[in-house]
Amino acid sequence: xxxxxxxxxxxxxxxxxxxxxxxxxxxxxxxxxxxxxxxxxxxxxxxxxxxxxxxxxxxxxxxxxxxxxxxxxxxxxxxxxxxxxxxxxxxxxxxxxxxxxxxxxxxxxxxxxxxxxxxxxxxxxxxxxxxxxxxxxxxxxxxxxxxxxxxxxxxxxxxxxxxxxxxxxxxxxxxxxxxxxxxxxxxxxxxxxxxxxxxxxxxxxxxxxxxxxxxxxxxxxxxxxxxxxxxxxxxxxxxxxxxxxxxxxxxxxxxxxxxxxxxxxxxxxxxxxxxxxxxxxxxxxxxxxxxxxxxxxxxxxxxxxxxxxxxxxxxxxxxx
Numbered sequence: 001x002x003x004x005x006x007x008x009x010x011x012x013x014x015x016x017x018x019x020x021x022x023x024x025x026x027x028x029x030x031x032x033x034x035x036x037x038x039x040x041x042x043x044x045x046x047x048x049x050x051x052x053x054x055x056x057x058x059x060x061x062x063x064x065x066x067x068x069x070x071x072x073x074x075x076x077x078x079x080x081x082x083x084x085x086x087x088x089x090x091x092x093x094x095x096x097x098x099x100x101x102x103x104x105x106x107x108x109x110x111x112x113x114x115x116x117x118x119x120x121x122x123x124x125x126x127x128x129x130x131x132x133x134x135x136x137x138x139x140x141x142x143x144x145x146x147x148x149x150x151x152x153x154x155x156x157x158x159x160x161x162x163x164x165x166x167x168x169x170x171x172x173x174x175x176x177x178x179x180x181x182x183x184x185x186x187x188x189x190x191x192x193x194x195x196x197x198x199x200x201x202x203x204x205x206x207x208x209x210x211x212x213x214x215x216x217x218x219x220x221x222x223x224x225x226x227x228x229x230x231x232x233x234x235x236x237x238x239x240x241x242x243x244x245x246x247x248x249x250x251x252x253x254x255x256x257x258x259x260x261x262x263x264x265x266x267x268x269x270x271x272x273x274x275x276x277x278x279x280x281x282x283x284x285x286x287x288x289x290x291x292x293x294x295x296x297x298x299x300x301x302x303x304x305x306x307x308x309x310x311x312x313x314x315x316x317x318x319x320x
Contacts (some may be wrong), residue, residue: 006130007130010132010139018078023080028083030126030256037134039072042063048138049138052109052145053141071113073113077100077102081095084126086120086126098114098115108185147230152253156235159300160288165179185203208306254310
C-alpha cells in the first residue's frame, strides 16, 4: 500500500504528458516527479507485459517508494516551480533558488543533485504524481501493484505524435536516435513469430512505421486499463479544446480540487507560445492540429488509414 496517494500520468513521448504533468504539479498538494523511470530505467521490468506482472509487484512498489527521494535535476527540478502547502514560506524560497541552480547546472551538463532540503519529509502530506513516457506496455502491472492509485493515460492523435517525432529527428533533438529504424524496439511489440510482420514494417515509410508503433503502444495501454475504475483515458485534443473542463474532471477523479494556482497556470500555459521543440507554453488547439500541415498528403492519408483500422479510432470519430 502507498504511504501517500499516487497519481500516475502515462503517455507516449510528444503526446502532451509534460503539459498535463505540470498542470498537476501546479496543485499545491502535489509532489511531482518527472520521468524517474527514464532517468533510472526499470531494466528488470519487461517493456511489454502480457499480464498484470504479479512477479514484479514488490519491486515496482519499492521503486515508487524511492521516487520522492530522487534528487536528480530532471526528475525533481522540472520547471516551472509552484508553491506547495507541505513546505513553509521561508523554505519554499530556498527551494526555488536551489531547484533553479540544479536545473541550470544540468543544462550545462554539470550534474548537481537537488539540495536535500528540497525533498519533503516522509511525514509531509502530499499527493505523489509520477509522469512516465516509458510504460504504455506496463500499465496493467502498475495499476494492480500500486493500490491505491489513479492512472491517467493520455492519447494524442497518432498523426500528431508521428509528425512531432519526425520534426524532432530533423531538428536533431534525439541525439541521433531514430526510433523509426530501431527494429529491436519494434520486436518488443511483436509476437514471438512476428518476423514476417517486421519485414513488412521495414518496407513502409518512416511515417507509417512510427504510426504503427504509436498505435500498438497505445492500444496496449488502453486495453490494460479499460475495465478499471481507478484508471482514466484522456484525449489530448479534447484537453486542448476544453482545457478547464477536462482538467477539472481529472483533478476531481484524483481527489484534488481545481485550485486557484492550477487555474492560473492553465491560463498562462495556453495564452502564449514558446517556439522551443520541448516548450511547455503553446496555443493548445494550434499544437493539437499542427500535424495536418506538417505531414505531407501521402503521410496524412496513411496515418488516417491505419488509425481507421485500429480500435482506438473511436477516440477520433472523424476517422471512424
